[in-house]
Amino acid sequence: MCGIVGIFDPRGTRAFDRAALVRMNQTQFHRGPVEGDVYLEPGVGFGHRRLSIIDLAAGQQPLFNEDRSVVTVFNGEIYNFRELTKELTALGYKFATRSDTETIVHAWEEWGEDCVKHLRGMFAFAIWDRNKQTFFVARDHLGIKPLHYAFLPDGTFVFGSELKSLLSFPELPRVIEPRAVEEYFAYGYVPEPRTIFKDAFKLAPGYSLTLKVGANAQNVKPKRWWDVPFTPHAPMSEKQMEEELIVRLREAVESQLEAEVPLGAFLSGGVDSSAIVAMMAGLNKGPVNTCSIAFNDPAFDESTYARQVAEQYKTNHQCETVDKDDYGLVDLLAGLYDEPYADSSAIPTYRVCELARKRVTVALSGDGGDENFAGYRRHRMAMGEQQVRSMLPLALRKPVFGFLGKAYPKADWAPRIFRAKTTFEALARDLPDGYFHGVSILVDRVRDQLFSQGFRSQLQGYRAVEVMRGHAANAPTDDPLSIIQYIDMKTYLPGDILTKVDRASMAHALEVRVPLLDHKFVEWVSGLPSSSKLRNGEGKHIFKKALEPYLSDDILYRKKMGFSIPLASWLRGPLRESMKAAVLNPMLLDTGIFNAAFLQQMIDEHLAGTKDHSTALWAVLMFEAFLRKNGADSATSVASPLIATAA
Template identity: 90%
Template sequence: MCGIVGIFDPRGTRDIDRAVLERMNQTQFHRGPVEGDVYLEPGVGFGHRRLSIIDLASGQQPLFNEDHSVVTVFNGEIYNFRELMAELKALGHTFRTQSDTETIVHAWEQWGDDCVRHLRGMFAFAIWDRKERTFFLARDHLGIKPLHYAFLPDGTLVFGSELKSLLSFPELPRTIEPRAVEEYFAYGYVPEPRTIFKNAFKLEPGHSLTLHVGADGRAARPRRWWDLPFTPHAPMGEREMEEELVTRLREAVESQLEAEVPLGAFLSGGVDSSAVVAMMAGLSKDPVNTCSIAFNDPAFDESTYARQVAEQYRTNHQSETVDKDDYGLVDLLAGLYDEPYADSSAIPTYRVCQLARKRVTVALSGDGGDENFAGYRRYRMAMGEQQVRSMLPLALRKPVFGFLGAAYPKADWAPRIFRAKTTFEALARDLVDGYFHGVSILVDRVRDQLFSDSFRARLQGYRAAEVMRAHAANSPTDDPLSLLQYVDMKTYLPGDILTKVDRASMAHALEVRVPLLDHKFVEWVSGLPSSCKLRNGEGKHIFKKALQPYLSDDILYRKKMGFSIPLASWLRGPLRESLERAVLNPMLLDTGIFNDKYLRQMLDEHQAGTKDHSTALWAVLMFEAFLRKNGATAAIRS
């Protein structure tokens, strides 16, 4: 697990500035504190920070083939590297190390762009092939590892694991992308391939980018080399599905257990992390190292369930209690994420990574279970709404539910059963737009009020829902639930969940592996009938049934909690002054993005307790923190 950076000049003649490359590399020191190095030749510069996991003695990067004509920098783990190494040796390749990195170099020599199709793991890497005069960037199937890139005004491409490395270049314009702002205040993050800056991008999951010396690199377009198949399996009985599911899960976990450093697992006491720990315990002779955090408020604490699983599998368990009012990380988070990021569960995620790093260097997590098996409540809500839609034509639904949505009051204070406004508004839309409306942190009507007239004019009618619509149009399935899972795996999973875990873990030089997102496992799960995932209002149906021999009903069928924090009370209490300073900060107001009057209204209503604007205000707070950290009052008006 590492951090990578680099510079590629398609003209092939420019001398790369070593000092600039080293400065880029040092911005990501936290990702690889063990060692670092750079490599330069005319037109190319690669940098690498290393967190040693496999082949501690000889896996240093940048790493070359035998004649030094091919060089790579790589972040991640290739879990099938031993099988690949054997295959490539049989094809005549010579290996000098036992590292998974070297398999990438020889896979490129053997298969070129298609080398990525032979890799099983989490990865982001760059290759320079001097003989072919070719530069290649690639990112793993599901976006577990990040990769950012930008073209400078002179056509030079720069890349890095984190956006902060690209900002080492003063030539890179810091102009804020208006569409990214619209997307951030809808999703709580900026979805791939955009970043908050107009001229910088994320390479999308399952994509690669190839550039050749002499060609205009800016004309190159990323190529998708993998996608979720959602290909139905041949009919099989439910018991057969359950047995195969466990077999495949165990194999995915086993493939990720290799490390030459201490290894363990996160254990929240939820279904997904408990399943991973159960599989690990069955594969290990020694007790599994597990860790969890507890909260000093029972309303937010699920550590008793983690202890139950730890006792069942006799793990070497560590738990620490965190004050639920752990609000001191706001500015730190802005520095970690490099762009606005509004998922407040980043705070407890940071703390659990901090705890895990005290004992292990590698931790397995249960991330991906909800996306794979329809575990989120939002899927249940969306399918309920879809049933209503199927009974009424759009021509009738749109005016009826549109009117009810507009007329019904927004009742945040009321019991959930009476909060029908969002549901009415969703029913007036189709499946994808209704789902977008349901998952938006700020719905369209709130963003319309939050943004200034001039900023809305700059958007030229653009709406963040277009991100989901574009993915839905490319979906390989038209099954309603599967389509929504597909959209989430293209947006929420890489943009929110995996970004959160990557930045929080790498801040502590901790590698996190996600066996539930092993691409072979994901491919197989995608082919299961949606009725096996969501049944009678219960998500993860087949997953829970398959795990009954391994976990108690208390674990499998309890109410989902997640990493929640008391956001509304924080913003009325200990963060009140910080919030007021942020909302009224001239730097924020001078961007021209916001309706100052509505910002003040939200603040006053929230502090008075008449309305709960905590989600919107937290998003504004994190946006303001981003501006302060990056000095980006950026040219939003230009």
């Protein structure tokens, strides 16, 4: 687990400044505080920060083959490296270390671009092959590890684990991309492959990029090398599915237990983390190290359930109580994420990583269970809406439910059963549009009010729903629930969940592994029938049934709580003044993005308690923190160089 950076001149001749590469590498010191190094040759530069997990004595990077013609930097873990080492040794390759990094070097030599198809793990890496005059970067199947890249104005290619490493180059234009702003205020994050900046990008999960010396690198497009298949299995009984699920889950967990440093697990008391701990307990020789955080407000506290699982499996459990008013991380989070990020659960995630690092260097997490097994409430809502859509043609639904959506009042204050406005609006749309409407942190009509007329003109009609439409069109399935799961795996999972865990864990030099996102496990689960995942309004049906011998009904079938914080009360209480100062900051208003009157209206209504605008206000507050952190206060209007023109 590390931080990687690099620089490549497609002309192959430029001599890069070592000090600039070192500075770029040091922006990610927190990702690998154990050691770091850089390598330079004409046209190429690599940097690496190391958090030692496997082969502590060797395995330093950048790492070379025997004749030093191939060099790599790598972030992540290759779980099948021992099998690959045996296979590559049989093919004649010689290994100088016991590290998983060296398998990547020799896999490239043997299979070229297809080397990624032989890797099982979480990874982002770059390779320079001097003999082939080829520069290659790749990201793992599901986007567990991040990779950002950009082309500088002179055509130089730069990459890094975090966006901040790219921003160390003053030549990189810090021009905000309008479409990214629209997407951020719809999703709460900027989805792959875009970043908040026009000229910087994320390499999407399951994609690679190959650059050749002498070729026009800026015309090269990323290439997809893996996708979630959703290929149906041969018919199985439910009992057979349950039994095979446990076998595959246990194997995925076991494959991720190797480490030469202390290892443990997050334990929230929810189904997913409890399942991981149950499997670990059956595989570990000694007690599992587990950790959780408790909140001093019972409405947000799940620690009792975590303790129940810890007692059942006799783990070495650590739990610390966090004040529910733990709101002092706003500016720190803006610095961690490098671009606007509005998921407020980043705060407790940061704290649980901080706690875990006191005892372990590697922690297994339950992330991915909801995406695999349709565990989110929004999955149930979307399928209920889809059932209504299937009974009425769009030509009838659109006018009827469109009218009801406009006429029905927004009733945040009312019991959920009477809050039908969003449902009516969703029913007037097709599946991807309706799902987008349901998951948006700010729906279209709110974003229309939030943005200034000038900024809406800049968007030239672009809507954030296009992201989901694109993924729905590419989905390898026509099953409605599977399409929604596929969309989540391309948007929410890498853009929100995995980004949150990566930045929070790396801030504390903690490696987090996610067995439920082992690509072999994901491939198998994707082929299960939708009816085995969502049944009678209950998500994760087959997952919970399979786990009944291992976990109590209290864990498996209680109401899902999530990792939430009391955001609405924070913004009316202890964060009241700082929220007002941020949302009405002249620097924010001078960007020309926002409708100042609507910002004031949201503040007034939220503080009066007549409407809950906490999500919108938090999103604006985090956007303002991003602007301050990135020196973006030179913007004076929509026409400013800070804001790009949407193409």
